[in-house]
Amino acid sequence: MKNYIVEFIGTFFLLLVIGLCVIEPGGAGMLAPLAIGTILMVMVYAGGHISGGHYNPAVTLGVWLRGKCKAKDVPFYMLAQVLGASVASLLAIKIKGGALILAASPDTVNALLAEFIFTFALVYVVLNVATAKKTAGNSYYGLAIGFTLMAAAYAIGSVSGCAINPAVAIGLTIMGLSSLGNLWIFIVANLAGGALAAAVFKITNGQE
Amino acid sequence: MKNYIVEFIGTFFLLLVIGLCVIEPGGAGMLAPLAIGTILMVMVYAGGHISGGHYNPAVTLGVWLRGKCKAKDVPFYMLAQVLGASVASLLAIKIKGGALILAASPDTVNALLAEFIFTFALVYVVLNVATAKKTAGNSYYGLAIGFTLMAAAYAIGSVSGCAINPAVAIGLTIMGLSSLGNLWIFIVANLAGGALAAAVFKITNGQE
Amino acid sequence: MKNYIVEFIGTFFLLLVIGLCVIEPGGAGMLAPLAIGTILMVMVYAGGHISGGHYNPAVTLGVWLRGKCKAKDVPFYMLAQVLGASVASLLAIKIKGGALILAASPDTVNALLAEFIFTFALVYVVLNVATAKKTAGNSYYGLAIGFTLMAAAYAIGSVSGCAINPAVAIGLTIMGLSSLGNLWIFIVANLAGGALAAAVFKITNGQE
Amino acid sequence: MKNYIVEFIGTFFLLLVIGLCVIEPGGAGMLAPLAIGTILMVMVYAGGHISGGHYNPAVTLGVWLRGKCKAKDVPFYMLAQVLGASVASLLAIKIKGGALILAASPDTVNALLAEFIFTFALVYVVLNVATAKKTAGNSYYGLAIGFTLMAAAYAIGSVSGCAINPAVAIGLTIMGLSSLGNLWIFIVANLAGGALAAAVFKITNGQE
Numbered sequence: 021m022k023n024y025i026v027e028f029i030g031t032f033f034l035l036l037v038i039g040l041c042v043i044e045p046g047g048a049g050m051l052a053p054l055a056i057g058t059i060l061m062v063m064v065y066a067g068g069h070i071s072g073g074h075y076n077p078a079v080t081l082g083v084w085l086r087g088k089c090k091a092k093d094v095p096f097y098m099l100a101q102v103l104g105a106s107v108a109s110l111l112a113i114k115i116k117g118g119a120l121i122l123a124a125s126p127d128t129v130n131a132l133l134a135e136f137i138f139t140f141a142l143v144y145v146v147l148n149v150a151t152a153k154k155t156a157g158n159s160y161y162g163l164a165i166g167f168t169l170m171a172a173a174y175a176i177g178s179v180s181g182c183a184i185n186p187a188v189a190i191g192l193t194i195m196g197l198s199s200l201g202n203l204w205i206f207i208v209a210n211l212a213g214g215a216l217a218a219a220v221f222k223i224t225n226g227q228e
Numbered sequence: 229m230k231n232y233i234v235e236f237i238g239t240f241f242l243l244l245v246i247g248l249c250v251i252e253p254g255g256a257g258m259l260a261p262l263a264i265g266t267i268l269m270v271m272v273y274a275g276g277h278i279s280g281g282h283y284n285p286a287v288t289l290g291v292w293l294r295g296k297c298k299a300k301d302v303p304f305y306m307l308a309q310v311l312g313a314s315v316a317s318l319l320a321i322k323i324k325g326g327a328l329i330l331a332a333s334p335d336t337v338n339a340l341l342a343e344f345i346f347t348f349a350l351v352y353v354v355l356n357v358a359t360a361k362k363t364a365g366n367s368y369y370g371l372a373i374g375f376t377l378m379a380a381a382y383a384i385g386s387v388s389g390c391a392i393n394p395a396v397a398i399g400l401t402i403m404g405l406s407s408l409g410n411l412w413i414f415i416v417a418n419l420a421g422g423a424l425a426a427a428v429f430k431i432t433n434g435q436e
Numbered sequence: 437m438k439n440y441i442v443e444f445i446g447t448f449f450l451l452l453v454i455g456l457c458v459i460e461p462g463g464a465g466m467l468a469p470l471a472i473g474t475i476l477m478v479m480v481y482a483g484g485h486i487s488g489g490h491y492n493p494a495v496t497l498g499v500w501l502r503g504k505c506k507a508k509d510v511p512f513y514m515l516a517q518v519l520g521a522s523v524a525s526l527l528a529i530k531i532k533g534g535a536l537i538l539a540a541s542p543d544t545v546n547a548l549l550a551e552f553i554f555t556f557a558l559v560y561v562v563l564n565v566a567t568a569k570k571t572a573g574n575s576y577y578g579l580a581i582g583f584t585l586m587a588a589a590y591a592i593g594s595v596s597g598c599a600i601n602p603a604v605a606i607g608l609t610i611m612g613l614s615s616l617g618n619l620w621i622f623i624v625a626n627l628a629g630g631a632l633a634a635a636v637f638k639i640t641n642g643q644e
Numbered sequence: 645m646k647n648y649i650v651e652f653i654g655t656f657f658l659l660l661v662i663g664l665c666v667i668e669p670g671g672a673g674m675l676a677p678l679a680i681g682t683i684l685m686v687m688v689y690a691g692g693h694i695s696g697g698h699y700n701p702a703v704t705l706g707v708w709l710r711g712k713c714k715a716k717d718v719p720f721y722m723l724a725q726v727l728g729a730s731v732a733s734l735l736a737i738k739i740k741g742g743a744l745i746l747a748a749s750p751d752t753v754n755a756l757l758a759e760f761i762f763t764f765a766l767v768y769v770v771l772n773v774a775t776a777k778k779t780a781g782n783s784y785y786g787l788a789i790g791f792t793l794m795a796a797a798y799a800i801g802s803v804s805g806c807a808i809n810p811a812v813a814i815g816l817t818i819m820g821l822s823s824l825g826n827l828w829i830f831i832v833a834n835l836a837g838g839a840l841a842a843a844v845f846k847i848t849n850g851q852e
Contacts, residue, residue, distance in 0.1 A: 045386070050465060069362035270788045275772065580685070
C-alpha cells in the first residue's frame with residue numbers, strides 16, 4: 021500500500037506541474053520542460069527508496085520485464101499512476117479556470133516514432149541508473165531520469181507533445197491538451213519503447 | 229547558537245535572491261525561479277551538516293513532527309528564519325531603490341490550494357531525502373530540495389507567488405510583492421502542508 | 437559488442453536531440469544547449485558502466501592516449517559513434533521534414549580555435565572526472581561531462597557551431613547545419629584538442 | 645607546479661566563457677549566468693582533486709584563513725588565476741572582434757555591498773562543501789560552488805556585474821566590460837567577503 025501511495029503522489033505532482041506550466045497564461049513558457057523534468061527528478065529522489073519511483077506505466081513495464089518489479093504489483097502501480105495523473109489534471113484545469121486550451125494535432129507517424137524512441141531513452145536510462153548492479157548506490161539516478169524527460173520535452177514537445185508516459189498521455193487528454201483520438205498513439209508507442217529498453221538492457225548488461 | 233546563525237544566513241540569501249531577481253528592472257525575468265531554487269540548493273548543501281538547512285518554518289514544523297528537530301529549537305529556528313528573511317528584504321528594497329513594486333492579488337482559494345499542495349511537496353521531499361534512514365549519506369538532498377522550489381515557482385508563481393514558506397511570505401510582504409492582508413494565506417497553508425507531509429512520511433516510511 | 441551498441445545508442449540520442457532542438461521551427465531556441473548538454477549527461481550516466489560513455493571520437497582518442505581504452509576498441513568505438521550520429525541525423529531531417537536549413541559559415545581561424553580549445557576542455561573534464569584515481573566512485577561525472585558541452589554550446593555555438601566532437605560534426609554536415617567544406621575544421625581541431633587534454637592530464641595527475 | 649597549471653586552466657575557461665557569453669552579438673543573453681556557473685562547476689570537478697579548484701583569489705584567501713591552503717602557495721595561486729583570466733580575456737576579445745563593448749557604470753555603494761555579500765556567500769559555500777570534515781567525500785561540491793555563482797549572477801549581474809572574484813574583475817576590465825576606475829570595488833569587496841566567510845565558517849563549524 022505504501023508503494024501505491026508514493027506512486028500516486030509522484031504522478032500527481034508530475035501532471036500538476038505539467039498542467040500549470042504548459043497551460044497559458046501564467047505558465048512557464050519555454051522553461052516548462054525544465055520545471056517538468058525537475059518535478060520528476062525530485063519525486064524520484066523522494067520516493068525511489070519506497071516504490072522505486074516509476075510514476076509511469078512504461079517504466080513499470082520495463083522494470084517488470086527486467087525482473088525488478090513483482091508481477092502482482094504491476095496493475096496496482098499502473099492504477100495508482102493513472103489515478104494520480106487524473107486527479108492532478110482535474111485540479112490543474114480548476115486552477116487554470118477559463119484558459120483556452122487547444123489539443124495538439126501531431127503528425128501520426130512522427131508522433132509514434134518520437135514517443136517510441138524517447139520512451140525507449142527514458143526507460144533505458146531508468147534501468148541502467150536505478151536497477152543495474154554496477155551503478156548501485158549512486159546519487160545521480162534521479163537527476164538522470166528527470167532530466168531525460170526534460171531533454172525529450174525540448175526535442176519532441178512540438179512533435180508529439182512528449183508524454184513518453186501513458187499516465188501523462190491520459191492526463192494531457194483530460195486537460196484537453198491532447199485529443200482522445202490520439203491516446204492510442206502514446207499507449208502503444210510508450211509501452212513498446214519501454215519493452216524494447218528492457219530487452220536492450222539485458223543484452224548490454226549481460227547476466228547479473 | 230551555531231544552528232541559528234546558519235538558519236539566519238540561509239534564509240537571508242534566499243530572500244535576497246528572491247528580491248533581486250523578482251523585482252524589475254534588473255531582475256532575472258523568466259529565470260528567477262532557477263536562481264531562487266538554486267540559492268536554496270546551495271544553502272542546504274552549505275548548512276545542512278550544521279543546522280539541517282531548513283530556512284523555512286514549514287520545514288522546521290515538519291522535521292519536528294517527524295522527530296528530527298528538538299522542540300526547544302523550533303521557536304529559535306523560526307525566529308532566525310524570519311529575522312534573516314526580514315533583513316534581506318529590507319536590503320533588497322534598498323538596492324532596488326526606486327523600483328515600482330505592485331503586490332500580487334491572487335484568487336484566495338487557488339492561492340490556499342497552491343500553497344498547501346506545494347508546501348506539502350517541498351516538505352515531503354525534505355523528509356524523504358534528508359531524514360529517511362534508507363537515503364542516508366546521499367549527495368542529492370540539496371539538489372532535490374532546492375529544485376522542488378524551482379519547479380513549484382514555475383508552476384504556481386502566477387497563482388500564489390509561490391512562497392511555500394512563511395518566512396518567504398513575510399519577506400514578500402515587507403518588499404511589497406504581497407499584501408499584508410494575504411499573509412494569513414501563506415502561514416495557514418504552508419504550516420498545514422508541512423504537517424501533512426510529516427504524516428504522509430510516517431505512513432509511507434513505516435517505523436524506522 | 438555490448439560496448440559498441442551502447443556507444444551507438446548514446447551518440448544516436450545526442451545527434452537526435454541536437455537536430456530536433458536546433459532546427460527551427462519547433463526547436464528549443466536559446467534552450468537548445470541545455471537540452472543537448474543534458475542528453476549527453478544522461479547517456480553518460482546510462483552507459484558509463486558499460487562502454488565508458490564516450491560518444492565522441494575525440495574522447496575515445498583522449499581516453500586511449502591516457503591508457504584507459506584498448507587500442508583494438510578505438511576504431512570500433514569511432515565507427516559506432518559515427519554510425520549512431522548518421523542514423524540520428526537522417527531521422528531528425530525526416531521528422532523536421534520541410535524545414536529550411538542553412539549551413540553556418542564560420543570564420544575559419546576562430547572556428548579552429550574555438551573547437552580546439554573547447555574540445556580540450558571537454559576531454560580534460562572527462563579524463564579527470566571519469567578516469568582519475570582520486571575521483572573514482574564519484575556521482576558527478578555525467579553532470580560534469582554533459583554540462584561542459586552545455587557551457588561550450590552557449591560560448592561558441594555562434595562561433596563554430598560547437599561540435600567539439602567529430603561524430604557530431606559529421607551529423608551536422610548530414611543535416612545541412614554545417615557545410616562539407618568545413619568538416620576538416622572539426623576533425624582536425626577536435627582530435628588535436630583531445631590529444632592535448634591527454635597530455636595535460638598526465639602532467640597534472642602525475643604517475644598513477 | 646601541477647596546482648598552478650590547474651588553477652590557470654580553470655580560471656582561463658571561466659573568463660573565456662564569461663567573455664563569449666556576455667559580449668553580444670553571439671552571446672548567451674539571459675542564459676549567460678547558467679553557462680558561467682556551469683563552467684565554474686565543471687572546472688571545480690575537473691581540478692578539485694589536484695589544486696582544490698579555487699580559480700578565485702577570494703577563495704584562496706578564505707581557504708588559507710581556514711587553514712587548508714599553504715601560505716607559500718597563496719601568491720602563486722593568485723598569480724596563476726590572474727594570468728589565466730587575462731589570457732582568456734584577450735582571446736575572447738579577439739574572437740568577438742569588432743563587438744561594441746560598453747563598461748558598466750554601477751552605483752558604487754550598491755556594487756560594494758553586492759560584491760561583498762555574494763563573495764561571502766560563495767566562499768561560505770566553498771568552505772562548507774569542500775573543506776568541512778562533516779561533508780567530506782560528497783559528490784555535490786562542484787554543483788554547489790558553481791551554481792552559487794549562477795544564482796549570484798542572476799541576482800547582482802545588473803547591480804555590480806557580479807565578479808565576486810578579483811581575477812574575474814581583472815578580466816572584465818581587460819575586456820572593457822568594467823572600467824579601470826572601478827577595479828578597486830571588486831578587489832576590496834571580494835577579499836573582505838572571503839575573509840568574513842572564513843571567520844563565520846570557524847564560528848559555525850567549531851573546532852575540527
